[in-house]
Amino acid sequence: MGCFGFLKAMMIAFNGIIFLAGIAILGVGIWVKVDSGSIFNFLGKIENVPPQINQVLNVGYLLIAIGALLVVIGFLGCCGAIRESKCMLLLFFMIVLLVFIAEVAGAVVILVFRPVADKLFDEVGTAAVKNIQKDYGGNPDITGLWNTTMDALKCCGFYNYTDFTGSPYNMASNNTYPPHCCVNNAPCNASAAEAKKADGCFIKIKKLIDSNTVVIVGVALGIAALEICAMIVSMTLYCRVKSTRA
Known part of the structure; x- marks a missing residue:
């Protein structure tokens, strides 16, 4: 197996996992909307609660959106590598790049509005x-x-x-x-x-978050590194695929 074959296999395996994870998150998001947990009912029944906290009740929509995005990314990456489709690989690269930019912007917003x-x-x-x-x-x-x-x-x-x-x-x-x-x-x-x-x-809850700050930061950096690697691999395959393929 040459370098191209190895990168193609890694692309298929990696995005296959992303696709399955997206389906799982999508399922959880749908379940949350259908059968909200006690914490959501609890927040909804507190009187005089700031209106901004009501956004927490929409966490199901967030999970659905994240799950759907992961399904699309996984599908494009996996099928793009299998079919050696330059169109799918380019779409995969663009979506991952937009997600990466959004994550960086979100991190900056969190720091500024802490x-x-x-x-x-x-x-x-x-x-x-x-x-x-x-x-x-x-x-x-x-x-x-x-x-x-x-x-x-x-x-x-x-x-x-x-x-x-x-x-x-x-x-x-x-x-x-x-x-x-x-x-x-x-x-x-x-x-x-x-x-x-x-x-x-x-x-x-605050102590739990503080005690796991290193883990949270490590996971965030790991995800960012994987996204960068995914973009590099997708562009490498894109450049190696024959221009005659769709």
Whole structure:
């Protein structure tokens, strides 16, 4: 197998994987839109939540768009290499180049507008705490959603146990707090909650992201490197394919 054959085989294998991954992501996106998870219902029921956070509810559309894009890229790359089609290879190169440019632009936007995102999270936190103090222990839906979230993340409230102060649960249980905020589900008064110092769910998520920053950056750089390699290989095949092919 010569260099051309090797590059062609790699192009087919690589884009075959992308095609299958795109189908999987597309399926997940459709499932999210058909049967949204509790987190989406939770966000939708919080009162006074900033309108910008409603965009999170459209994550299904984002997954569908990403899945469809990957299916198209995988199809063009795989079929373009198999058929040695200069048209398909050129389209593949152009789409990957546009995606690469969009990713770079997105990274710049995230860095520039990071303070705006922090402000948005503060507004969400304020709305979430008001929601807890108004409905936790009084509204079964809100109570169940918060309990599910706290069970899953092993956290307490949005920021900490004080978020529950003044809530229907707190008032009806002699100023105690949810068992998630204390050790071994013991009677959870302020002293017990203070002793455990359970992280709030927002802090838990933030710590999870911060602890995986290196992994996230590494994955992003890896994807960028693969995109550059894909563009180089596609142009190499494009130049090697006989001009008589479509």
